[in-house]
Amino acid sequence: MIYIYNFALWLYKIAIRFAACFNAKARSMYNGWNEAFAKVESLKNEDVIWVHAASLGEFEQGRPLMDRIRKFHPEYKILLTFFSPSGYEVRKNYPGADVVTYLPIDTPKNVTAFISAVKPKKVFFVKYEFWLNYLNTLRKCGVETYIISAIFREKQVFFAWYGEIFRRALMAFRCLYLQNNKSEELLQIIDINSTKVVGDTRFDRVADIAAQAKKLPILDAFAKNNDLLVVGSSWQPDEEILFDYINNMPEGRKVVIAPHHVEHLRIKFLTDRLTCNYALYTETNPEAVVNAKCLIINTIGLLSSVYSYGKVAYVGGGFGVAVHNTLEAAVWGMPVVFGPNFHKFNEIIELIACHAATPINSKIECEAALDYYFDNPTDAGIAAKNYVMSHIGATDIIYHDVFGDNC
DSSP, X not given: OHHHHHHHHHHHHHHHHHHTTTOHHHHHHHHHHHHHHHHXXXXXXXXXXXXXXXXXXXXXXXXXXXXXXXXXXXXXXXXXXXXXXXXXXXXXXOTTOSEEEEOOOOOHHHHHHHHHHHOOSEEEEESOOOOHHHHHHHHHTTOEEEEEEEOOOTTSGGGSTTOHHHHHHGGGOSEEEESOHHHHHHHHHTTOOOEEEOOOTHHHXXXXXXXXXXXXXXXXXXXTTSEEEEEEEEXXXXXXXXXXXXXXXXXXXXXXXXXXXXXXXXXXXXXXHOOSOEEEGGGOXXXXXXXXXXXXXXXXXXXXXXXXXXXXXXXXXXXXXXOOOSHHHHTTTOOEEEOSOOTTOHHHHHHHHTXXXXXXXXXXXXXXXXXXXXXXXXXXXXXXXXXXXXXXXXXXXXXXXXXXXXX
């Protein structure tokens, strides 16, 4: 089975190399694989802690732990690796790590070279990405390896009749820090018992973000005497659902749209379909923005602070691959609305269960949910914030377990 796995990786590498000829993301990934070995040379003879995050969402889950390591154990150098260009390109200059790079593809040759170069003291995988050659080599080398904020489901390969090599790979983890009891029960069925249910470190991250939110003078002026709908991380299918609602908002309500991508064509798609007065964040000021009904955030890095101004949130992605981060909105005491693809996220299921969130499948359902929350925001908003605040603390438990001291 491992030969099939390695052959599939070889095919994937060839595909990325071909795609790199005409696709910027593939080119970034392929070049990043090759540049990684030179980057980690600076870590030679250092005590290294290696954190791997698949993409941006997993980075946010791993960041609270990296921040604590940096603060309380500055003697360690931190290596941060990404698989996805969308994670690497946004966080390649993250100051909390000494080296940020792509993770070279999981071939036996790459794995041996990479681990030999880094010689990590401890390794943390965030949530998922079970690279078999990396995990097996780390286990053989006796490197302390952990996974944090992990969540397992019955349909994953570990629980299939053909999943033996993946089950063995899980033995590399000294401890699997899990989000929920269901994951622990599933792992026990396959005799993986080095587990601990501590919750999701993402709650700690959104609480940290909320504590550091910036005041934005343009938002102060825009929001004055109005209730705001904040549309965060939206994609075109989300926006198609919302345009009629936005263009016909009654007095006393306004909307902020922070699309997932902010390149020119995405912003033009929005402005071409808005019939209400709108302003672009980078092209307005506190005096002018008061006349706008819709404010478009055409830059990155502001969404977590923008949420602090909202009354109700719509979080995008649910009509595509998956809903984006609902906790960033919920921490501010906002009820949350989103599309139908949310079932892989435990926190969303629990937000729905405590009546702090509503999934929708159509424009009619969306408008009804938004109107309900605008008219009845208090109970749902309180439930949202209480849910987030009652789940913080996973990072401190993991940190104490691994490093043996309190933070």
